[in-house]
Amino acid sequence: MxxxxxIRSSIDNIDAALxxxxxxxxxxTQQVGRLKATHGLPPSDPDRERRQIARLRNLAVDAHLDxxxxxxxxxxxxxxxIQHHVELANGAGAPGTADEL
Ligand SMILES: C=C(O[C@@H]1C=C(C(=O)O)C=C[C@H]1O)C(=O)O
Structure with missing residues (x-):
């Protein structure tokens, strides 16, 4: 075999790259979250998310991905x-990142 x-070795490489x-x-995104916290902006930006979803869906179709x-x-x-941004707005670092150390 x-x-x-x-084949699995290539899958492992792709998983590592991801x-x-x-x-x-x-x-x-942590940099964005710190800027938002500094300037009192909301953690999420639904308009930006909608634009990204439309863009990513088109890219996926071109790439034969569902x-x-x-x-x-x-x-x-x-x-x-967004959870990280809420924590930054509350003055905490994100869990599991260097911010926590
Ligand atoms: C990173 C941002 O914050 C949020 C996260 C986003 C993302 O991870 O792509 C997009 C929009 C925001 O809801 C941003 O506003 O750019």
Missing amino acids: SELLG IHLLAERFKF PAFAEKWFNFVVDEV
Whole structure:
């Protein structure tokens, strides 16, 4: 089953890349959260989310990925981001990040 091992090795690489990309994304969303907290802006921006969902759904179709899955993934991530922004607005760091240390 060397074919299976080879395919799984590529899956492992992709999963590692996704973790690194998510970590980078959260670094930037934390910067946004700090700016929002400093300027008294609300944690969520529903208009921005709507625009991103439309954009990501189009990208997903082009990439032959289920657009409903792309939207579900985005909403899952954004829910966590907004939670972090609420915590920053309340003067706390986000859980599980360097802010907590
Ligand atoms: C990162 C932001 O905060 C929230 C999170 C978003 C995201 O993770 O893409 C988008 C909109 C906001 O609800 C932002 O306002 O840009």
